[in-house]
Amino acid sequence: MLRTLLMVLCVVAASQQLEIPKFSVPEAVEKGSDAELICEHDGSEKVSIVKWFWNQDGAEKPVQIYQRAFGGEKKIIIPKTEPLLNITLIEEDKHNLALWDLQPEHSGTFECQVEEEANFMERRIASPMVVYSIGDGPKLSFEGEEDVLVVCEAAGVAPEPEITITYGDTTLNTTLLEGPVDGLYNVSTNATLARQDIEGVEVSCKLSFDNEAIASELLQVADMYHSADGAERTTAVWALAALVTILHLQLM
Known part of the structure; x- marks a missing residue:
């Protein structure tokens, strides 16, 4: 009986997994150009937090660049880097970011994280982006x-x-x-x-x-x-x- 109950719970948990059906980060961007970071979750009402992180090439750890805790305001977090990483929201009702005037020092990995705190569930997707210059x-x-x-x-x-x-x-x-x-x-x-x-x-x-x-x-x-x-x-x-x-x- 206990084994059957555990199997049912596992099936329920699997069926409730968070999904990020639309995610994209450009693989290569020319110096001085712009880029769009797309992260759209499955629309679950239980999603409580969406975050973006940037792990700059050569950095010891990633830094957070965006957060929205539902019920609160969307917050863009500008990292203290030189040159400055310029960030704006593409659309107010979504969590997609626009980066502009990109420089080679902005190369790195960008990660989107979606959380359901009530169910202790989390989903992350990351992808690298290189900013190049042909000089x-x-x-x-x-x-x-x-x-x-x-x-x-x-x-x-x-x-x-x-x-x-x-x-x-x-x-x-x-x-x-x-x-x-x-x-x-x-x-x-x-x-x-x-x-x-x-x-x-x-x-x-x-x-x-x-x-x-x-x-x-x-x-x-x-x-x-x-x-x-x-x-x-x-x-x-x-x-x-x-x-x-x-x-x-x-x-x-």
Whole structure:
């Protein structure tokens, strides 16, 4: 009898579980852009508290950024960070937040928590968001004749990037980083190559991120190296690579 009663109680508890049927946090947002955080519970009248938390990348613990205890006012809690995390409500009758003028330091995990205090029930959903910057670059330059110094560089980039020089079947990826300063990195790599190895060969400079939310090869500049005997040192060809991935993520 006791076993049957326990089974019934478990079934009732399972049937009363809180649900958050609509939850979304953008995976990737460009520096200076806005984002919407969506958290809509199942409409249960027993829901007593809704909260949002932000766990900034590198922080020891999350901080609360929103709370609504039913019967009380909605409360936006601005964390004491630099730069300031700008937060507003999207709609007064819901618990969805708008973040604006986002910066790389705002990257982190955002979590929505819904509680039924009377039944000691709680539901949490979290998702990471990265704020990226493509900065200035990548730029490719050549210096010298017989021994040619090839430099590939970019400035004002986030998150932590990688940069590579490729010619023929060879790829060089010794990345030199400066920063972060205000969440941004300057990045470069260079190599001294023999003229005969790159004469008339396409040399490319690629910027990439070890983050699946951002396109792996964001920008590419390719040049054909010619010696001083030619009319021009380089013929530059700029190409956008994989920006469709980012646009797709922003529209999801």
